[in-house]
Amino acid sequence: MKDVIGQDADWWRGAVIYQVYPRSYQDSNGDGVGDLAGITARLDHIAGLGADAIWISPFFTSPMKDFGYDVSDYCDVDPMFGSLSDFDALVARAHALNLKVMIDLVLSHTADVHPWFAQSRKNRTNDKADWYVWADPKPDGTPPNNWLSVFGGSAWQWDARREQYYLHNFLTSQPDLNLHNDDVQEALLDVARFWLARGVNGFRLDTINFYFADKYLRDNPSLPPELRNDSIAPSVNPYNHQLHLFSKNQPENLEFLRRFRAVLAPYKAAAVGEVGDAQRGLEIMAEYTSGGDKVQMCYPFEMLQPARLTAGLAALTFDRLAAAAPDAWPCWAYSTHDTVRHITRWGLSDAAARVYTTLLMCLRGSVCLYQGEELGLPEAEIAFDDLQDPYGIQFWPEFKGRDGCRTPMVWQSDNALCGFSTAEKAWLPVTAPHRPLSVAAQEADPAALLHHYRRALAFRRAHPVLAQGAMTDWQAAGELFSFTRQGDETIFCAFNLGPEPAQISLPTGNWQAIGMELGSVSPVAGTVILAGWGCILARKG
8 A cells, every 4th residue: 555644634625626638748768549648748838727636537458449438448548548557657756746646437337349348249148247237128129228328228138048128228349337236336346446446536437426226227207308407418419308217326326436445545535426417416426425435536517518607697506506415525527538628618807717617616525627727728610531439420410529629638738649649649639729829828828817827826825714715605696706705814706707797795804805816905894896707706894
């Protein structure tokens, strides 16, 4: 076990976690694909931003049909990304920079070339026959129930070897593991132990609410059109036509998460789960993170929605969270590798991007930032011939997939691939609108968004109440969203989430407006006019 003496077991509470998508962060060997050595070379950027931890998307051995989210060996590095020694060097450098390292574990499914599945599909009697979700067809030969895949079509694939169907909530090449089998659970916990022993500080748990399917394989009910929500799947996908009552979100998951938490405890490690549910995401997140015995934090899709986060939606989100479980711990994100970048998704101006950044740093919970978010990168327009994502290829042109948020990081503006790679061509193109937004260009411009992110993260760190204090008295009034953070100090926060000026009255008491430049304070009282996309942060004195 790596030395964890003196490490704060609650380091995750209020942490800012920076997501790295390995294919697109930095290419160190000129093959047009990012790798672990490239990430190591760029860790200073993340530390300089003020992040507390990094989350690295999958780099495990994989056939790459879903770009690493289809794992064929949980305990090795795909040669595309380097080696285990490259990973060890990354961890050592990150820890030297006081960055925690979290890696992405995909526990609900494997690749269909994983040795476990190769064994399971041989026949119905081998020692791994029950490691995946297998079911007999209906008498007419059709799938056992009506469950649908997130990637379109039936969630069941026929296998001629066993003359049965297997479940795949995603691609047909991603068969779902059967966590009702204790041996499967133990094998997955051993994967976590392997990486913890190598020094990782925690995990991002992909599709955490998909681990168990209903053991009786009951049909999902239909969902009326007025209740459909395209935050998980695009509107053109029939997946939105069901309430996924039985294909995920099963109660057995709670005990497995307790077992997982027990594995983390000796290492003082933490986990953040991805809750993929369009109807009950907040409530599931609350269930999984409350009580102190399951995962530490989860991020639901409430702030990853296509619709812009308004003051009213923000207040409703915290109302629902408080009703579900006051002690639950969210991890908020505006953008990830699976969503249209929020600058484009919400149509944000530079001023709007800044106020949303400040808001994110003031909310109760932890925070995930997605690479390039600090540069204000918009969604990239990718031609069909350049698409890599099978999801986008399936639903083109109504849904263009996830490639637009996965294009290479732009480090400099005066280079063919913007400093990402020395190759002639990258795995995804660098698009023209990204070029002037490079790290080098923004470093040279004191007014650039990158510097605002640094100030916002520094402000959060300078005021620990924002990371770990209570959040009270939230309310929405028109485009104004306000709340109070309470702990060692009391800070009143108000945000104008609209383009027109708005008036806000401060609570009773003596207040000092505090700016993001440390030491910048001035008395304030009564009524304050906030400019469009403006905010006020005031400390009670």
